[in-house]
Amino acid sequence: MILDLERFxxxxxxxxxxxxxxxxxxxxxxxxxxxxAEAEQLQELYAQTAADLNRVTxxxxxxxxxxxxxxxxxRAYAELYYAPPTxxxxxxxxxxxxxxxxxxxxxxxxxxxxxxxxxxxxxGSTLGGLAVLYDPAAVDVLLPADYLxxxxxxxxxxxxxxxxxxxxxxxxxxxxxQLITHNIQVALLAAALGxxxxxxxxxxxxxxxxxxxxxAVRYTQQGFGLFVTAWLLPHGAFEIPSILIAxxxxxxxxxxxxxxxxxxxxxxxxxxWLVLIGGLAxxxxxxGLMEAFFSQHHAPVLPYAFKVGVGAAELVLLAIYLLLIGxxxxxxxxxxxxxxxxx
Amino acid sequence: xxxxxxxxSATTAELTIATPEGVxxxxxxxxxxxxxxxxxxxxxxxxxxxxGLGWLVYAISAKxxxxxxxxxxxxxxxxxxxxxxxxxxxxxxxxxGKRLFHLRVIDQTGLPLRIEQAWVRNLMRVFDALPxxxxxxxxxxxxxxxxxxxxxxxAGTLVVRETPLAVPRxxxxxxxxxxxxxxxxxISMRLRKAATPELASLIQDALRRRxxxxxxxxxxxxxxxxxxxxxxxxxxxxELVEMLSDEQYLINAAGxxxxxxxxxxx
Numbered sequence: 001m002i003l004d005l006e007r008f009x010x011x012x013x014x015x016x017x018x019x020x021x022x023x024x025x026x027x028x029x030x031x032x033x034x035x036x037a038e039a040e041q042l043q044e045l046y047a048q049t050a051a052d053l054n055r056v057t058x059x060x061x062x063x064x065x066x067x068x069x070x071x072x073x074x075r076a077y078a079e080l081y082y083a084p085p086t087x088x089x090x091x092x093x094x095x096x097x098x099x100x101x102x103x104x105x106x107x108x109x110x111x112x113x114x115x116x117x118x119x120x121x122x123x124g125s126t127l128g129g130l131a132v133l134y135d136p137a138a139v140d141v142l143l144p145a146d147y148l149x150x151x152x153x154x155x156x157x158x159x160x161x162x163x164x165x166x167x168x169x170x171x172x173x174x175x176x177x178q179l180i181t182h183n184i185q186v187a188l189l190a191a192a193l194g195x196x197x198x199x200x201x202x203x204x205x206x207x208x209x210x211x212x213x214x215x216a217v218r219y220t221q222q223g224f225g226l227f228v229t230a231w232l233l234p235h236g237a238f239e240i241p242s243i244l245i246a247x248x249x250x251x252x253x254x255x256x257x258x259x260x261x262x263x264x265x266x267x268x269x270x271x272x273w274l275v276l277i278g279g280l281a282x283x284x285x286x287x288g289l290m291e292a293f294f295s296q297h298h299a300p301v302l303p304y305a306f307k308v309g310v311g312a313a314e315l316v317l318l319a320i321y322l323l324l325i326g327x328x329x330x331x332x333x334x335x336x337x338x339x340x341x342x343x
Numbered sequence: 344x345x346x347x348x349x350x351x352s353a354t355t356a357e358l359t360i361a362t363p364e365g366v367x368x369x370x371x372x373x374x375x376x377x378x379x380x381x382x383x384x385x386x387x388x389x390x391x392x393x394x395g396l397g398w399l400v401y402a403i404s405a406k407x408x409x410x411x412x413x414x415x416x417x418x419x420x421x422x423x424x425x426x427x428x429x430x431x432x433x434x435x436x437x438x439x440g441k442r443l444f445h446l447r448v449i450d451q452t453g454l455p456l457r458i459e460q461a462w463v464r465n466l467m468r469v470f471d472a473l474p475x476x477x478x479x480x481x482x483x484x485x486x487x488x489x490x491x492x493x494x495x496x497x498a499g500t501l502v503v504r505e506t507p508l509a510v511p512r513x514x515x516x517x518x519x520x521x522x523x524x525x526x527x528x529x530i531s532m533r534l535r536k537a538a539t540p541e542l543a544s545l546i547q548d549a550l551r552r553r554x555x556x557x558x559x560x561x562x563x564x565x566x567x568x569x570x571x572x573x574x575x576x577x578x579x580x581x582e583l584v585e586m587l588s589d590e591q592y593l594i595n596a597a598g599x600x601x602x603x604x605x606x607x608x609x
Contacts, residue, residue: 005601009389009510013510014421016510017510027435047364050362050364050366053368063540063544064474064508064544065510067507068509068510070368070369071505071508073366074360074368074453077360077362077368077453078449078453078454078455081362081454082454082455100454108470152566168409169409170407170408170409170410171384171409171411171441172409172410173407173409173410173413174408174410174412174413174416176413177412177413177414177416177417178414179414180416180417180420181416181417181419181420185469188466188469189469189470191466192466192467192470193470195467195470195493195496195497227492253497257497266499267457269461270459270460270462270463270498273463274459274463274466276463277466291541303578
């Protein structure tokens with residue numbers, strides 16, 4: 001070891017303290033913007049300190065000193081090479097409102113992944129429906145809850161119970177919050193399960209489909225087709241598409257992870273995933289409110305035809321929103337990367 | 344442009360970053376335990392806030408308990424997800440718990456994390472928290488060279504340890520008035536050559552923690568270290584060693600190891 005540690009420390013200490021105070025000042029600054037003069041000073045101190053680091057690295061008897069200088073270099077490096085978002089970008093309400101157009105745009109860009117989610121759900125519901133149709137014993141396996149197995153009893157309960165519901169906005173409000181949080185959690189899980197290369201997402205969608213198909217066939221078989229449509233459609237019109245979009249986000253994530261080695265323009269890809277989730281969360285808020293306040297009211301209070309009509313209108317509006325709002329075709333420059341992800 | 348690969352070491356994981364200028368530096372990665380503590384602390388804060396809000400809402404909405412329950416459920420849910428994402432995004436990768444336990448989330452290239460990354464890694468918690476008590480996330484951390492849970496892998500982030508460091512002080516033994524070991528420059532040189540960095544810092548730590556050690560423990564540790572040095576590393580003449588206490592022996596050795604390097608001048 002050639003280096004005289006004490007002398008080295010004494011010589012270098014002024015520039016380390018200078019760098020440290022400069023860094024502390026920058027880090028506490030909310031927008032983390034550098035003045036030109038500061039940038040120059042930071043660059044210079046960074047270079048000097050990095051050189052100091054090289055010297056102590058070889059003098060291995062000073063682990064603490066090395067750690068200290070290493071930390072300084074790491075902090076300076078972060079400040080020099082990081083391009084922070086401007087504060088105005090973060091806090092502009094207009095940018096937050098962009099979600100309303102960004103969501104349908106992202107939805108359309110990733111339509112292939114949505115198609116896959118629809119396909120798997122359809123597969124599941126066909127299987128569930130056929131199973132109940134041809135093998136009544138399957139009902140006990142496929143439909144876990146008692147009320148799903150015995151439609152007559154359930155309908156009876158629902159219709160009788162609505163007297164209780166008439167003046168119960170309080171209960172409905174609490175119920176809606178539970179529905180919203182539960183549904184968002186499930187949807188989020190479907191989107192996050194993309195990290196299992198989409199296998200988890202596919203299983204979740206498939207199971208969901210089986211349940212849907214089995215319930216639909218079971219209720220129709222027993223002559224409650226109209227009731228169940230009127231019961232489920234007003235909120236299902238938003239709830240089912242949003243689960244499908246969660247599946248879409250999951251498959252999109254899986255696709256990204258499968259091409260890990262390539263440059264994936266991660267920043268934009270992450271925003272795409274987040275926009276899909278943000279959008280479907282908003283849809284689920286609406287679905288939860290409808291389920292609690294509207295769907296639970298049955299025939300004499302709300303005629304079935306009216307309920308089905310409302311559900312159908314919701315579906316049409318949702319389709320218009322998802323297909324037509326925002327920019328129609330991704331412009332060549334800005335979205336070329338994201339668009340090519342799907343191909 | 345930037346090449347980052349995990350450093351491999353037995354006890355602590357670290358990431359070595361090579362900057363475009365060719366500077367290499369290491370970032371110490373955080374293990375499971377401090378991250379768990381930080382998370383529990385943050386959870387306590389969120390629960391505190393939510394319960395506080397709950398009391399307030401109940402007080403205000405005594406006549407509409409249903410709407411009170413609705414707003415609490417929704418607020419709890421939103422705060423639970425947004426707390427970490429917002430704080431990490433706006434506060435340079437730290438929540439209150441992470442700040443307390445000296446942790447920071449950064450991009451895996453060594454740069455500060457971006458707001459998108461903060462949201463992605465925190466929304467991915469629904470997966471990492473499966474099936475209970477963050478089992479999946481814990482396995483993810485243990486199985487990953489970069490100590491990443493799955494949310495970190497997707498977002499491309501890392502959690503680093505940031506224990507506060509000060510410029511190491513000058514220690515008393517580096518400026519001794521008289522160190523009897525320098526009378527034997529050849530043996531001193533042998534000591535300096537043979538001592539590994541680990542041994543050197545062991546001696547330094549033993550001396551520095553003098554007042555933290557119980558007298559009996561201190562005597563034992565100093566005796567063991569001095570005996571080891573004397574018998575295995577560099578044997579100073581018996582007539583000198585007999586006059587020194589174990590502690591003085593170690594102080595002299597530290598003086599040789601860390602002190603003024605130009606022995607011959609003394």
